[in-house]
Amino acid sequence: MAAETARKFEALENQAAGIMGAFAEAGYERVAPAILQPAGIYLDAIGEELRQRTYVFTDPDGEELCLRPDLTVPACRLYLEREPEATVAARLSYNGSAFRFQPHGADEKRPREFRQAGLECFNATDPEAAECEVLTLVLKAVKRSGLESYRLRFGDLGLFKALIESIEMPARWRRRLAQAFWRSGEFHELLRQFCEQSRPVPPGLPEDLIRSIDPEDPQAAAAKLVAYLAERNIPEVGVRSLDEIAAHLVEVAADKRAEPLAPEAASLIEAYVGIAAPPRAAGARIADLVARHGVDLGPALDRFRQRLDLLGRAGVDLSKAEFSAEFGRTLEYYTGFVFEIELPGEGRRGRIAGGGRYDGLARMVGAPRDVPAVGAAIHTERLLAIVEELKA
Amino acid sequence: MSGPLVIGIPSKGRLMEQTLETFEQAGLPIRRVGSDRGYAGTMAHIDHVEVAFLSASEIAFYVKSGRVHLGITGEDLVRENIANAEARVTFLRALGFGQANVVVAVPACWIDVSVMADLERIAADFSRAHGRHLRVATKYMNLTRRYFAQRGVWRYRIVESLGATEGTPAAGTAEIVVDITSTGATLAANHLKVLQDGLILASQACLVASKAATWGPRACEARNEIVARLAAAAG
Numbered sequence: 001m002a003a004e005t006a007r008k009f010e011a012l013e014n015q016a017a018g019i020m021g022a023f024a025e026a027g028y029e030r031v032a033p034a035i036l037q038p039a040g041i042y043l044d045a046i047g048e049e050l051r052q053r054t055y056v057f058t059d060p061d062g063e064e065l066c067l068r069p070d071l072t073v074p075a076c077r078l079y080l081e082r083e084p085e086a087t088v089a090a091r092l093s094y095n096g097s098a099f100r101f102q103p104h105g106a107d108e109k110r111p112r113e114f115r116q117a118g119l120e121c122f123n124a125t126d127p128e129a130a131e132c133e134v135l136t137l138v139l140k141a142v143k144r145s146g147l148e149s150y151r152l153r154f155g156d157l158g159l160f161k162a163l164i165e166s167i168e169m170p171a172r173w174r175r176r177l178a179q180a181f182w183r184s185g186e187f188h189e190l191l192r193q194f195c196e197q198s199r200p201v202p203p204g205l206p207e208d209l210i211r212s213i214d215p216e217d218p219q220a221a222a223a224k225l226v227a228y229l230a231e232r233n234i235p236e237v238g239v240r241s242l243d244e245i246a247a248h249l250v251e252v253a254a255d256k257r258a259e260p261l262a263p264e265a266a267s268l269i270e271a272y273v274g275i276a277a278p279p280r281a282a283g284a285r286i287a288d289l290v291a292r293h294g295v296d297l298g299p300a301l302d303r304f305r306q307r308l309d310l311l312g313r314a315g316v317d318l319s320k321a322e323f324s325a326e327f328g329r330t331l332e333y334y335t336g337f338v339f340e341i342e343l344p345g346e347g348r349r350g351r352i353a354g355g356g357r358y359d360g361l362a363r364m365v366g367a368p369r370d371v372p373a374v375g376a377a378i379h380t381e382r383l384l385a386i387v388e389e390l391k392a
Numbered sequence: 393m394s395g396p397l398v399i400g401i402p403s404k405g406r407l408m409e410q411t412l413e414t415f416e417q418a419g420l421p422i423r424r425v426g427s428d429r430g431y432a433g434t435m436a437h438i439d440h441v442e443v444a445f446l447s448a449s450e451i452a453f454y455v456k457s458g459r460v461h462l463g464i465t466g467e468d469l470v471r472e473n474i475a476n477a478e479a480r481v482t483f484l485r486a487l488g489f490g491q492a493n494v495v496v497a498v499p500a501c502w503i504d505v506s507v508m509a510d511l512e513r514i515a516a517d518f519s520r521a522h523g524r525h526l527r528v529a530t531k532y533m534n535l536t537r538r539y540f541a542q543r544g545v546w547r548y549r550i551v552e553s554l555g556a557t558e559g560t561p562a563a564g565t566a567e568i569v570v571d572i573t574s575t576g577a578t579l580a581a582n583h584l585k586v587l588q589d590g591l592i593l594a595s596q597a598c599l600v601a602s603k604a605a606t607w608g609p610r611a612c613e614a615r616n617e618i619v620a621r622l623a624a625a626a627g
Contacts, residue, residue: 052537235583244518
């Protein structure tokens with residue numbers, strides 16, 4: 001790909017000055033996280049899916065490194081480098097290159113090297129206020145760059161979590177539903193299985209052994225596993241221990257005997273996941289839905305409403321927004337409120353900025369505990385291209 | 393102007409022997425030029441053909457970039473080394489030798505795991521217990537990623553392994569392997585089992601054509617002749 005033309009470079013620089021100015025005025029310290037990142041930590045946090053698009057290489061010392069595919073993880077690592085205990089609040093902003101392999105060939109619309117301008121807010125005391133702050137700052141930056149008209153998309157993984165917490169089912173089913181949330185086919189299939197009267201032993205697993213396991217007695221299960229392997233001369237190989245294998249067998253045995261999920265509960269979850277409406281209407285529909293099912297979401301729904309109030313008071317035009325319960329993000333580290341600013345009808349290219357809450361990420365990259373964090377990033381080349389098209 | 397057809401032939405091992413044999417039987421004997429170790433060759437009874445002896449994985453790269461028109465190499469190497477292989481090369485002919493299956497295998501003692509979906513089920517617990525994802529040792533990074541994604545397995549990491557892949561679980565450097573096997577004996581000797589839906593690719597040697605190469609009339613004519621003769625010899 002050819003280098004940027006001088007004109008485009010200048011236009012991007014001017015745009016970045018406006019964006020970074022907006023962040024700086026709000027007290028965000030500008031930082032320059034490292035471009036080269038340790039691949040292991042990075043890829044453990046973002047998963048193998050984004051790895052397919054990450055430039056990974058081995059340096060002469062044998063260390064596996066990558067060119068950062070985004071700036072959120074590097075900013076998070078930079079924060080932890082400064083604050084290993086992760087107890088201090090921090091507001092950081094950045095504008096820098098990110099790199100992603102384009103499997104169908106790189107071109108101007110699908111650059112393999114692009115700049116992200118973003119901000120990250122760690123350890124803020126009031127979560128909804130921090131979310132509102134980050135979103136309004138991104139909107140301000142986008143507006144300053146010349147874009148007046150856009151759509152906002154909202155999602156809330158905290159609401160989903162509260163919903164499944166409020167429904168009677170084994171804790172491990174909740175975990176599995178939460179893990180599958182990102183992939184709708186798998187999610188619906190799980191719900192279907194949980195509703196069945198009995199769940200057959202999955203094909204290929206030792207049915208007799210599993211039938212003989214009492215889910216209440218994991219010790220006996222481990223002993224049965226050892227006997228089973230000894231009888232067949234199968235040695236223990238690898239770092240996954242027999243205890244871990246036994247624990248999973250116990251789960252399978254427990255699943256087999258577990259009371260099925262009530263069909264009403266499954267339809268409640270399906271109905272929730274299907275909600276897509278302007279945010280206030282969506283809030284009302286969710287409240288309605290859970291009330292009808294006699295379910296209490298606790299503070300999660302209040303937080304949802306409070307966030308909307310804050311956004312409304314901050315001047316965010318909520319009529320431009322759409323809440324979708326299924327709207328997560330492809331990056332699995334989000335844990336709560338998520339949002340995207342987009343130009344409808346433009347596809348991927350129209351997704352100009354996005355962000356959300358990611359309280360678990362810091363721990364994944366080395367913090368001693370979860371750290372409340374919310375951040376967002378703007379795809380600066382896309383923003384510039386769209387603003388210039390609108391002007392032309 | 394119309395250049396000759398350049399064909400990449402494996403330069404060593406069984407793959408080379410069987411390739412030469414196949415062309416011999418098709419009435420297109422290949423000879424190395426100069427010493428036995430030369431990298432260029434000729435093909436008899438056919439005009440406008442240049443033979444280049446290359447390693448099997450080089451052939452995949454050369455076909456991708458168009459430096460050769462045709463190549464003989466394993467389908468596994470083509471699919472591993474060429475993203476969107478279907479769009480960039482044409483599979484002209486499977487040659488019936490060099491059979492090897494690319495499979496997903498796990499320790500035989502994992503009696504709680506029999507299909508790909510089970511991997512995703514144990515992945516979260518494994519990460520919690522060990523502080524990292526399940527590791528998959530392989531030299532087939534791209535085939536592995538594509539297949540795992542297709543099967544809905546996301547929580548894993550690839551560790552690149554260029555040799556003795558099947559020993560990595562016992563050595564503690566990976567939990568899962570993706571490797572080629574013809575009889576399964578090596579996997580069994582290492583106390584590994586293939587998952588029920590763990591066959592990623594049933595590979596064999598193939599004649600592939602580059603879409604990136606410049607195809608003049610002479611190259612096209614030579615290609616048609618080679619394909620026809622191979623087909624006739626195979627019956």
